[in-house]
Amino acid sequence: MAKDSLNDLVPSNNPSSIDNFTPQIYVVCSATYKAGKLHGIWINATQNLEFIDEQIQKMLANCPCPNAKIWTIYDYYRFGSLRPEDIEEVQSMANFITVHGQLGIALLDFFENLDLAKTTLENHYHGEFKNQLAFATELFVKTHLCDIPEKLQNYVSINYATFKRDIFRDEFFLLKVAGKNHVFSFPECPAG
Helix, strand or coil, X not given: CCHHHHHHHCHHXXXXXXXXXXXXXXEEEHHHHHCCCCCEEEEECCCCHHHHHHXXXXXXXXXXXCCXXXXXXXXXXXXXXXXXXXXXXXXXXXXXXXXXXXXXXXXXXXXXXXXXXXXXXXXXXXXXXXXXXXXXXXXXXXHCHHHCCHHHHHHCCCCHHHHHHHHHHHCXXXXXXXXXXXXXXXXXXXXX
């Protein structure tokens, strides 16, 4: 269901009215959903797990279906394309997204794994660059140009475009987020 139509169903509990960037989940009572109705609540997913559970239990207690006990996450706000179903995973991802914003969402979308996204951001982020070629040129100058004797550097022709192609094949990647280009190196894969 599109976000606009879902927001129309719950205007008093619209996620964009709570906070414009806080990741949230829309939790619904499974019994009313199966009956063709929508009874649920938007929940700030960055809150502690006990408080999230309390809100879910209150929503179920106010459900029009008697003895409602089963719930499901019906929709997500500010989670990118990810759809975690476990509340602990939802909360962990929401906290990561809150700290790192759209770049965090882009990394989660790219890896579909919170641990890899965290590791990559903490240990493999090289900064913001105009484009891949700008990064490749800077990297070559910093790491390889010094290997060429200074008196010969003016005579050497470097094909930075080829170097860029080679390093972005399997060593580095670029994520474009909000019009800015962020360069990362791939984390090393664990042996196994």
